[in-house]
Each structure stands twice: as C-alpha cells, then as structure tokens.
Amino acid sequence: MDLAAARQVLQSAAHVAVLTGAGVSAASGIPTFREAQSGHWARFRPEDLASPQAYAHDPDTVWAWYAGRYRDVSAAQPNGGHTWLAELERRKGAGFFLATQNVDGLHARAGSGSLGGRLVELHGNLSQARDEVTGIIHSLPAPADLILPPRSPAGHRMRPHVVWFGEFLPEDALAAAEQAFAEAEVALIIGTSSVVYPAAGLALETLRGGGRVIEINPEATELTPAASLSLRMGAEEGLAALLEGVDELS
Structure with missing residues (x-):
C-alpha cells in the first residue's frame, strides 16, 4: 500500500485505532524514559x-x-503530531480510539479524548498520584x-x-485497547519501537481482524515487515504527510 492508498483507506474508515509512543512527543522536547536519566x-x-x-x-x-x-x-507544549491526532478524532468521533504509552499528558492537552473519541493512557500520567491506602487517583x-x-x-x-517495572497495565484500559484495535479498519502505530508488550501486540489485533496497519517511525521496527505501510518519518512529519490534503476523514 502506498501513501495515496493509505490516505484513501483512512478517509473511508469508520473505526480508527492509534497507538503512540515516545516519538510523538519528541518535537515537544520530552526526553524518553532513559534519556531522562541524565x-x-x-x-x-x-x-x-x-x-x-x-x-x-x-x-x-x-x-x-x-x-x-x-x-x-x-x-512542554503539544506539537503538531498531537494536534493532527486531535483533528483526526474530531473528524472520526466515536469511531476513534487513542492508546498512548506516554505519561506526559500532552495528548489530552491537545484535546484528545474530548472530541468524541476515547483516549487511554496505558502507562498512567505524571500529573497524577494514587492514594497508597484507598487507590483513589x-x-x-x-x-x-x-x-x-x-x-x-x-x-x-x-x-x-x-506503571512501573514488574507491574501490569490496568486491566480495563488494556481490554478497551484490545477491543478497539480488533475492530479497527485502520490502526496507526506512531513513534514506538513495538517491542514492549502487551501494547506492541495491539497492531496484530487489527491485522487479525482484516484491518490495515500504518506505521510512522524514523527507524524500522519489529512491526515493519507486517505493516501495510511504514513511513520512515518522525511523528509530526508522518502525520502531516498522511493527513494533509484529506478534505474529509469520515
């Protein structure tokens, strides 16, 4: 599938699921987990x-x-990648689902999760804390x-x-993501190395359901051979290339 075909299937899709990793926040100056240890x-x-x-x-x-x-x-401030995904949610409405591995909260600050679709932060959020006795956030x-x-x-x-090393992802968040990706006609996998499971397995749910997987990442990953299209670009550039010029996304 080439870029023109990818735009077409994205335009016609009623259900779109997105997974983002650290790469989507790179243009906002957010260091990766390991880069933060400087x-x-x-x-x-x-x-x-x-x-x-x-x-x-x-x-x-x-x-x-x-x-x-x-x-x-x-x-930090949301960048163009966050903004493009918020716009995609606005166009797709309830058919849009975004799961992020990031804990920076920038998707929500760009509007994701409040424009008709759903946002799930698989690994939590740095702006929140949990009561050690009651578990209330x-x-x-x-x-x-x-x-x-x-x-x-x-x-x-x-x-x-x-979510720390040795801890499981929240069951409800993971279950919602698995269902959304299984039902998606198109899955976008953006700025993630696709090696950390179970999140890395979400794209496979879409492929098993007969959907298309579009990867945006500067480097090839373990998902690349199975993807319908892989754009060797950063998140902001790749989303602009995919979504610019598409008059109607639904």
Missing part, C-alpha cells in the same frame, strides 16, 4: 527509580525524580506547589500514578 540521575538504573521495590526502599528519591519529570512535561498541584511526598485529601501518602 546528569544527577545518570548513576541510577531504571529499576532504581521505576519499580515497586525501589519505591519501597527509597520513596523520597523516587519522588524527587518523578517530580522533576512532572515539572519538565508541565512546561488525584491530580497533583502545580509543580511549584508540590510538596513531597504528596498526600491525598485523606492524609495518606501517594505514589506516582504510572
């Missing part, structure tokens, strides 16, 4: 900062790192007002609302 944090392994064991051992250090990441993403105050460790309204300590 400077003072370079001496830590990922497991030292993002696992239940690390948090149980040294919650202050873990929270200090996450507070820094929260501050950075709060200062709360929004964090602005970075300048954040006191560590944060406490819930009930007075309990809260942990970052993100």
